[in-house]
Amino acid sequence: MIIFYNPQSSASRKPVLPMSLLAVGAVLEGHYEYEIVDGNLEDDPLAVLHGRIQQAGPAAILAVTVMPGPQLQQAVPLCRELKRRHPHLTIIWGGYFPTQHWDVCLRADYVDYVIRGHGEYAFLQLLDHLHGRTQPLLLTAHRSSLTDFQIPGLAYKDTDGRPITNPLAPIPAPKNLPSWNFDRVPVSRYVRPTFLGSRTLGYHSSYGCPFFCNFCAVVNMVNGRWLPQTAVQLEHIARLYHEKWQVNAIEFYDNNFFTQEARIAEFSERIADLGLAWWGEGRIDTMMQYSDRTWALMRDAGLKMVFLGAESGSLDTLKRMDKGGQMTPEKTLEIVRRMKSYGIVPELSFVMGNPPDPEADAHQTMNFIRQVKQINPAAEIIMYLYTPVPLAGDLYDEAQAEGFVFPQTLDEWVSPAWLNFSQRRSLTMPWIKRPLHKQLHDFERVLNAYYPTSTDTRLTGARRRLLKLLSSWRYHTRFYRSPLELRALHRLIAYQRPETSGF
Numbered sequence: 001m002i003i004f005y006n007p008q009s010s011a012s013r014k015p016v017l018p019m020s021l022l023a024v025g026a027v028l029e030g031h032y033e034y035e036i037v038d039g040n041l042e043d044d045p046l047a048v049l050h051g052r053i054q055q056a057g058p059a060a061i062l063a064v065t066v067m068p069g070p071q072l073q074q075a076v077p078l079c080r081e082l083k084r085r086h087p088h089l090t091i092i093w094g095g096y097f098p099t100q101h102w103d104v105c106l107r108a109d110y111v112d113y114v115i116r117g118h119g120e121y122a123f124l125q126l127l128d129h130l131h132g133r134t135q136p137l138l139l140t141a142h143r144s145s146l147t148d149f150q151i152p153g154l155a156y157k158d159t160d161g162r163p164i165t166n167p168l169a170p171i172p173a174p175k176n177l178p179s180w181n182f183d184r185v186p187v188s189r190y191v192r193p194t195f196l197g198s199r200t201l202g203y204h205s206s207y208g209c210p211f212f213c214n215f216c217a218v219v220n221m222v223n224g225r226w227l228p229q230t231a232v233q234l235e236h237i238a239r240l241y242h243e244k245w246q247v248n249a250i251e252f253y254d255n256n257f258f259t260q261e262a263r264i265a266e267f268s269e270r271i272a273d274l275g276l277a278w279w280g281e282g283r284i285d286t287m288m289q290y291s292d293r294t295w296a297l298m299r300d301a302g303l304k305m306v307f308l309g310a311e312s313g314s315l316d317t318l319k320r321m322d323k324g325g326q327m328t329p330e331k332t333l334e335i336v337r338r339m340k341s342y343g344i345v346p347e348l349s350f351v352m353g354n355p356p357d358p359e360a361d362a363h364q365t366m367n368f369i370r371q372v373k374q375i376n377p378a379a380e381i382i383m384y385l386y387t388p389v390p391l392a393g394d395l396y397d398e399a400q401a402e403g404f405v406f407p408q409t410l411d412e413w414v415s416p417a418w419l420n421f422s423q424r425r426s427l428t429m430p431w432i433k434r435p436l437h438k439q440l441h442d443f444e445r446v447l448n449a450y451y452p453t454s455t456d457t458r459l460t461g462a463r464r465r466l467l468k469l470l471s472s473w474r475y476h477t478r479f480y481r482s483p484l485e486l487r488a489l490h491r492l493i494a495y496q497r498p499e500t501s502g503f
């Protein structure tokens, strides 16, 4: 029996469909018994898992998906305790965190295996191995040893307990993978109100991203590959969501939903009659190449907002990020203008405070953001601090040169300082000096007051006007320092940032 577990991501938000586990579970249908437990829906996940493991007996396998941040924070003590109570339990981790930090995970005695990258087939192969259903590829004296199997994407411990990883598997093509079995989760509990619509649900329709930006964790996962589902498959999902759960808005969580113009144009045509609102993530240079016809089709099919990695107002920084393609700050301004004419909101994310000169970098981008807002005040701005991922490239090299080292144990990863790091809120990165951090914070506060987000559905017109009025002098004089009055006002009206937590 395989018990999948999705650790709680955040107590303060309504949960997102556990897509990773639906995807991995789909390939087990008809081969293995499994169930999905979601920590976001349970009051006492430890008790629930303990009970299920007891029921499942000695062959129980606990398979956990782990993102950095709150999920890791919950997964560590939970897995440690479950292993203590059930020493024969096999615990397997997969997802973004273990993909990158597989060796640290395997050094913990409560993690037996790690599946790296898109794990559908690797997981199935590992299960076959653990259930004695595979033949070793090489016949050696140690027939049951994993070194005999070379399962791509598997990381495991050698006989001395040392972490070892096989190379990543090629990413599976989502269009050929079995469909998710929605009966495995209580879907209606994941339908939530957002600024897009009263009944919003998420989906993920492609794997990977064809770019190699060296601040992005996706590169470690897919190494520059991008494989989509077809427009017909996407239409099928949209109709299913609409008919079965009365969904009126879809968030496409793909790393790069808009990579292929033909797919998006066809999808837009196919779902135009549904009256859905939708959102996705894309690249500025890619979407600047879209024809006017495609932009009009997307608008008519209900596209409301696109999350775009603008990253920086400096061409030099973009180059150092290996942003690739044809990205320039001018392109960002062009797309902001173009989207305004279609009434589709650009949600621009920026990575602030990049080494080696974080001060200059941050100031240049702050000024750039002002230019963006001048062109299109509706543009949403999301600011992150640069947080390294273990990838070759200028930024990571420079971070290391400044004394940056990743934690070597899971306990250190879940310490408060590193949890902040994982959520891109860390104050402790060697190249970010406290005053710069404060300046960025202050700027964000003034900007959010002068241009209140459209994604907070509870912000009434009067509240928006009040925020704008009180922040106006600061914005115009660029006096951002210590905006205590705006902080108080934001608290009073419980201002909410867009989907992410920002700084």
Ligand code: B12
Pocket: 006, 008, 009, 010, 015, 016, 017, 018, 019, 020, 021, 023, 024, 063, 064, 065, 066, 067, 068, 069, 070, 071, 092, 093, 094, 095, 096, 097, 100, 115, 117, 118, 119, 120, 123, 204, 216, 217, 218, 253, 254, 255, 389, 422, 423, 424, 500, 501, 502
């Ligand atoms: C949905 C999502 C969330 C949801 C939670 C999802 C959940 N599980 O409950 C929410 C919105 C809560 C969230 C939060 C955060 N997220 Co998030 N999230 C995503 C997102 C957009 C999609 C993940 C997904 O479901 N993909 C679809 C599935 C099918 O793919 P997958 O997850 O990669 O799963 C495959 C493999 O990873 C693997 N696999 C995964 N799990 C397992 C488990 C087992 C057992 C096995 C065998 C295999 C396996 O196989 C799967 C199938 O191929 C990704 C980006 C992306 N597009 O992938 C970011 C992403 C994972 N998030 C990220 C981050 C940083 C966060 C935060 C920690 C910080 C932040 N500020 O955003 C916060 C936490 C904040 C909080 N308070 O909780 C980063 C991770 C970066 C990194 N360095 O690793 C990502 C990559 C975004 C990014 N580009 O930076 N997130």
